Amino acid sequence: CTYCKPRGDLKVLPHGDILRYEEIHRLVSVAASLGISHVRITGGEPLVRPDILDIARHAVGLGFIVVFGTNGMLINDRMAKTLVEIGVMGVGISIDSLDPDKHDQFRGVPGAFASALAGIEACKRNGLQFQVHFSAQPMNYQELPAVVDWAHTLGARVLNVFFMVCTGRGEELTDITPQQYEEVLGYLVDCQDQYKDM
Numbered sequence: 289c290t291y292c293k294p295r296g297d298l299k300v301l302p303h304g305d306i307l308r309y310e311e312i313h314r315l316v317s318v319a320a321s322l323g324i325s326h327v328r329i330t331g332g333e334p335l336v337r338p339d340i341l342d343i344a345r346h347a348v349g350l351g352f353i354v355v356f357g358t359n360g361m362l363i364n365d366r367m368a369k370t371l372v373e374i375g376v377m378g379v380g381i382s383i384d385s386l387d388p389d390k391h392d393q394f395r396g397v398p399g400a401f402a403s404a405l406a407g408i409e410a411c412k413r414n415g416l417q418f419q420v421h422f423s424a425q426p427m428n429y430q431e432l433p434a435v436v437d438w439a440h441t442l443g444a445r446v447l448n449v450f451f452m453v454c455t456g457r458g459e460e461l462t463d464i465t466p467q468q469y470e471e472v473l474g475y476l477v478d479c480q481d482q483y484k485d486m
Contacts, residue, residue, distance in 0.1 A: 309339045313346055320350040328380075330357035341370060348375035355380060357421065360407030361400060368407075368414035378417030378445060381408055385428045386438060394427070408442060419446035424472050429464050432472060436479055440486050447486060449476060 307315070316327065327347045334340050334356055347354045356371070360381035363371075371379070381404055384394040388401035395401075411418040420439040424432065432449065439447045449472065452463055464472070 309342065312343055316343070316347050316350060316352070320352065325351075325353060327352045327354045328357055329354065333359055333362070335362040335367070341374060344371070344376055345374050353377050355419075358382070358407070359395065359400065360404035361397070363407035363410050365410050365414060368410040368416045372414055372416050376416070378419060379407075379411060380419040380421045380446075380448060381411075382421045382423070383435065383439075384423065386431055386434055390427060412443060417445045418443075419448055420444045421448045421450060423450045423452050424464055424468075425452050426464055426468075429468055429472055432475060436483065440483050444486060447483075 319327070329340065329344060329347075331337075335358055337343075344354050344356075354374075354376050356376060356379040358379055358381060360379070363379065363381075383391065383401075383404060385391045385401075391401040391404070392398050397403075408418055410416075420435070420442075422428075422432070422435050422439075436447055451469070
């Protein structure tokens with residue numbers, strides 16, 4: 289997406305610098321020994337990693353509550369069913385706008401919005417809890433009331449609202465103003481009472 293990929297002058301890590309499965313296996317085991325209870329698997333897009341399901345399986349086997357943060361584009365019925373079988377608690381799917389064109393443009397992929405919706409529907413059909421992740425920014429913060437209602441209507445377990453950190457490629461983007469922060473936060477406080485089941 290526009291803000292979370294590295295700037296053009298930053299290289300993606302060489303394959304040899306990415307943690308190997310054995311290193312992640314050990315890291316998760318150490319985390320379990322420290323009493324940590326939750327693991328959020330995210331990326332970039334975690335579902336492109338070939339061994340990610342084995343990593344999730346290992347974490348669930350150690351008693352972790354495991355959730356994924358994803359763009360939703362790779363979640364189909366087979367993937368949703370597999371995640372349920374592994375014991376993954378749920379997935380958080382990023383939605384940047386309810387306007388498909390704005391979402392697609394921000395994600396940099398035509399059809400990203402339709403694919404994210406298809407991922408949500410696959411979750412629903414297969415009993416996989418889903419959350420909606422929304423990053424408030426100048427182009428979309430005014431959509432928040434519609435997004436909250438939309439997420440609730442879809443049956444989202446949680447709506448997480450994030451605020452953009454202007455780093456990486458995002459450092460060239462503008463954050464919302466202090467007044468817009470107040471507007472968003474005030475609205476979210478009001479939502480606590482209106483959407484008690486989400």
